[in-house]
Amino acid sequence: MTNHPTSLPDAAPGFTLRRNDYGRLVLRLPDGSEHAGVVPVRAFPIAAPDEGVSLVGLDGHERIWIARLDALPAAQRQLIDEELASREFVPIIQGITAVSSFSTPSTWTVNTDRGEARLVLKAEDDIRRLGVRTSLLIASSDGVQFRVPDVTALDRQSRRLLERFL
Secondary structure, three states: OOOOOEEEOOOOOOOEEEEOOOOOEEEEOOOOOEEEOOEEEEOOOOOOOOEEEEEEOOOOOEEEEEEEHHHOOHHHHHHHHHHHHHHOOOOEEEEEEEEOOOOOOEEEEEEEOOEEEEEEEOOHHHEEEOOOOOOEEEEOOOOOEEEEOOHHHOOHHHHHHHHOOO
Protein backbone atom coordinates (compact mmCIF):
# COMPACT_ATOMS: atom_id res chain seq x y z
CA MET A 1 0.00 0.00 0.00
CA THR A 2 1.48 3.32 -1.09
CA ASN A 3 1.17 6.54 0.90
CA HIS A 4 1.55 8.74 -2.16
CA PRO A 5 -1.62 10.13 -3.69
CA THR A 6 -2.46 9.55 -7.29
CA SER A 7 -3.47 12.68 -9.15
CA LEU A 8 -5.90 12.10 -11.94
CA PRO A 9 -6.77 14.34 -14.85
CA ASP A 10 -10.41 15.26 -15.47
CA ALA A 11 -11.14 11.76 -16.78
CA ALA A 12 -9.94 9.11 -14.34
CA PRO A 13 -8.84 6.04 -16.32
CA GLY A 14 -8.45 2.78 -14.43
CA PHE A 15 -9.70 4.01 -11.08
CA THR A 16 -12.75 2.22 -9.67
CA LEU A 17 -14.87 2.74 -6.63
CA ARG A 18 -17.32 0.36 -4.98
CA ARG A 19 -18.84 -0.44 -1.58
CA ASN A 20 -17.72 -3.48 0.38
CA ASP A 21 -19.99 -5.74 2.45
CA TYR A 22 -19.73 -3.31 5.38
CA GLY A 23 -20.86 -0.33 3.29
CA ARG A 24 -17.44 1.28 3.16
CA LEU A 25 -15.99 2.73 -0.02
CA VAL A 26 -13.19 0.72 -1.62
CA LEU A 27 -10.87 2.51 -4.03
CA ARG A 28 -8.95 0.50 -6.62
CA LEU A 29 -6.14 2.49 -8.20
CA PRO A 30 -4.72 1.97 -11.70
CA ASP A 31 -1.71 0.13 -10.18
CA GLY A 32 -4.12 -2.51 -8.78
CA SER A 33 -3.83 -1.52 -5.12
CA GLU A 34 -7.07 -1.42 -3.13
CA HIS A 35 -7.86 0.90 -0.25
CA ALA A 36 -10.94 0.10 1.88
CA GLY A 37 -12.65 2.76 3.94
CA VAL A 38 -11.69 5.79 1.85
CA VAL A 39 -13.54 8.99 2.66
CA PRO A 40 -14.23 11.82 0.20
CA VAL A 41 -13.21 15.29 1.39
CA ARG A 42 -14.09 18.46 -0.51
CA ALA A 43 -11.33 21.04 -0.90
CA PHE A 44 -13.82 23.92 -1.23
CA PRO A 45 -17.17 22.64 0.11
CA ILE A 46 -19.02 25.95 -0.18
CA ALA A 47 -17.31 27.91 -2.96
CA ALA A 48 -16.71 25.03 -5.38
CA PRO A 49 -18.36 21.83 -4.11
CA ASP A 50 -17.86 19.89 -7.38
CA GLU A 51 -14.21 20.79 -7.79
CA GLY A 52 -11.30 19.33 -5.91
CA VAL A 53 -12.26 16.20 -4.00
CA SER A 54 -9.71 14.05 -2.25
CA LEU A 55 -10.28 10.40 -1.36
CA VAL A 56 -8.51 9.91 1.96
CA GLY A 57 -7.53 6.56 3.43
CA LEU A 58 -8.07 5.36 7.00
CA ASP A 59 -4.56 6.50 7.88
CA GLY A 60 -5.44 10.08 6.91
CA HIS A 61 -3.34 10.10 3.75
CA GLU A 62 -4.75 11.19 0.42
CA ARG A 63 -5.09 8.28 -1.99
CA ILE A 64 -6.38 10.12 -5.03
CA TRP A 65 -7.21 13.68 -6.09
CA ILE A 66 -10.22 14.25 -8.32
CA ALA A 67 -10.16 17.63 -10.06
CA ARG A 68 -13.84 17.62 -11.08
CA LEU A 69 -16.65 15.35 -9.90
CA ASP A 70 -18.62 15.87 -13.10
CA ALA A 71 -15.81 14.18 -15.05
CA LEU A 72 -16.41 10.87 -13.25
CA PRO A 73 -18.63 8.09 -14.56
CA ALA A 74 -22.16 8.30 -13.12
CA ALA A 75 -21.78 5.25 -10.82
CA GLN A 76 -18.60 6.56 -9.21
CA ARG A 77 -20.03 10.05 -8.87
CA GLN A 78 -23.15 8.64 -7.17
CA LEU A 79 -21.07 6.73 -4.61
CA ILE A 80 -19.07 9.84 -3.75
CA ASP A 81 -22.21 12.02 -3.58
CA GLU A 82 -23.90 9.51 -1.24
CA GLU A 83 -20.89 9.42 1.05
CA LEU A 84 -20.60 13.21 1.14
CA ALA A 85 -24.32 13.63 1.84
CA SER A 86 -24.10 11.30 4.83
CA ARG A 87 -21.29 13.43 6.33
CA GLU A 88 -22.23 16.97 5.40
CA PHE A 89 -25.14 18.85 6.90
CA VAL A 90 -25.60 22.38 5.58
CA PRO A 91 -29.31 23.15 5.29
CA ILE A 92 -30.28 25.67 2.62
CA ILE A 93 -32.52 28.48 3.84
CA GLN A 94 -35.48 28.92 1.50
CA GLY A 95 -37.32 31.49 3.61
CA ILE A 96 -37.27 33.29 6.95
CA THR A 97 -40.59 33.01 8.78
CA ALA A 98 -39.85 34.96 11.96
CA VAL A 99 -37.12 36.70 13.93
CA SER A 100 -37.50 37.18 17.69
CA SER A 101 -35.68 40.53 17.76
CA PHE A 102 -33.61 42.73 15.51
CA SER A 103 -30.73 42.81 17.97
CA THR A 104 -28.55 39.84 18.73
CA PRO A 105 -28.84 37.27 20.10
CA SER A 106 -32.05 36.51 18.27
CA THR A 107 -33.97 33.36 17.42
CA TRP A 108 -34.88 32.81 13.79
CA THR A 109 -37.52 30.47 12.42
CA VAL A 110 -36.54 29.42 8.91
CA ASN A 111 -37.75 27.10 6.18
CA THR A 112 -34.94 24.98 4.75
CA ASP A 113 -34.55 22.24 2.19
CA ARG A 114 -34.65 19.88 5.20
CA GLY A 115 -37.77 21.31 6.82
CA GLU A 116 -38.51 24.04 9.34
CA ALA A 117 -35.71 24.94 11.76
CA ARG A 118 -34.94 27.38 14.54
CA LEU A 119 -31.52 28.92 14.89
CA VAL A 120 -30.02 31.36 17.35
CA LEU A 121 -27.90 34.10 15.80
CA LYS A 122 -25.38 35.25 18.43
CA ALA A 123 -23.97 38.22 16.48
CA GLU A 124 -24.23 39.85 13.07
CA ASP A 125 -20.70 38.55 12.43
CA ASP A 126 -22.19 35.06 12.25
CA ILE A 127 -23.58 35.99 8.81
CA ARG A 128 -20.81 35.82 6.20
CA ARG A 129 -20.92 36.65 2.53
CA LEU A 130 -19.51 33.98 0.29
CA GLY A 131 -17.66 34.48 -3.00
CA VAL A 132 -20.79 35.58 -4.83
CA ARG A 133 -22.18 38.75 -3.28
CA THR A 134 -25.70 37.35 -2.97
CA SER A 135 -24.64 34.09 -1.27
CA LEU A 136 -24.51 33.84 2.54
CA LEU A 137 -23.40 31.41 5.22
CA ILE A 138 -25.14 31.79 8.59
CA ALA A 139 -23.67 30.12 11.68
CA SER A 140 -26.13 29.25 14.43
CA SER A 141 -25.10 29.22 18.09
CA ASP A 142 -25.12 25.40 18.11
CA GLY A 143 -22.56 25.20 15.29
CA VAL A 144 -24.87 24.31 12.41
CA GLN A 145 -24.08 26.23 9.23
CA PHE A 146 -27.05 27.38 7.14
CA ARG A 147 -26.58 28.52 3.55
CA VAL A 148 -28.46 31.05 1.45
CA PRO A 149 -27.30 30.43 -2.14
CA ASP A 150 -28.98 33.56 -3.51
CA VAL A 151 -30.53 36.24 -1.31
CA THR A 152 -32.40 37.67 -4.31
CA ALA A 153 -34.27 34.35 -4.70
CA LEU A 154 -35.82 34.69 -1.23
CA ASP A 155 -39.35 36.04 -0.86
CA ARG A 156 -39.82 39.72 -0.05
CA GLN A 157 -40.51 39.23 3.68
CA SER A 158 -37.41 37.04 4.10
CA ARG A 159 -35.20 39.60 2.34
CA ARG A 160 -36.56 42.41 4.56
CA LEU A 161 -35.89 40.44 7.76
CA LEU A 162 -32.39 39.51 6.58
CA GLU A 163 -31.50 43.08 5.52
CA ARG A 164 -31.82 44.21 9.14
CA PHE A 165 -28.79 42.06 10.00
CA LEU A 166 -26.59 42.80 6.99
